[in-house]
Amino acid sequence: MTSTSILAAIAGPILTIAIGRLDRRVVVLGLSLLLIVSNVLSMITTHFFVLVIARIILGLSVGGFWAVAMTAQAKLVPQEKVAKAISIVLGGFGIGTVISVPFASYMAAYFDLRSVFMVGCILAIAVFIIQLILLPRIPMEQGVRGKDFLELLKMKNVITVFVIAILIVGGQFAAYTHITPFSSK
Structure with a gap:
């Protein structure tokens, strides 16, 4: 958890600067692929070090996505709807976090951790395919x-x-x- 959150916090600003004017569709798809890689590594590894690497990759993906999603959605809607789009994106982040972490903890209590990562991987692949089909090019005039x-x-x-x-x-x-240590007593 620590390596993931620290990398997410660091990755957001650095990635925003590093990607420059790169098409945000390409960036979002790349970050989604990193999410898939993270889940696959987490699912198949038997070594703690590889699990930490997988969680670092997750941090890069999540931090980058948080940073890029705001500028990407602003390019997808008319100017007068940007505030509403931001609300929807932020609401999605909140709902995803509130549902995914407790659900993963619940699954881990009744199944093994590999099952949790497998479900995460399946969901990430589904989202990647949806993005690949529906997300248009999102060119940027200038980068940060x-x-x-x-x-x-x-x-x-x-x-x-x-x-x-x-x-x-x-x-x-x-x-x-x-939450988990207290809920199991």
Whole structure:
């Protein structure tokens, strides 16, 4: 959990800068493939080190997807619908997190962990296929530069939002790591 969340937090800004003007469809599909690779490695490994690598790959995928999804969805809808699209994307992140982690814990209690990763892999493949079929090209006129990102970090409101997000998401995932031990008693 720790390696995944730390990499997700680091991957978002770095990936946003690194991908430049690359078509966001290609990026989203690549991040979805990383999710599949992570689940396959997690499902088949018998070594803890490989599992940690798989979870690091998951962190890269999730962090990148969180960062890229906002700009990608803004290009898919008319300007007057961007706020609604952002709400839908963020709602999807929230619903996915609230459902997936407890469901995975429930499955792990009644099946083995490989089954949990297999279900995750099947769902990731299904989403990848849907994206491949339905997601149009999402060209970008310009990418985010490191300088742009550093300018954001100078804004008090942006720092406030970052701190709130870190506390909420960090608290949420920290709580998940303690739910199972208490629920089994």
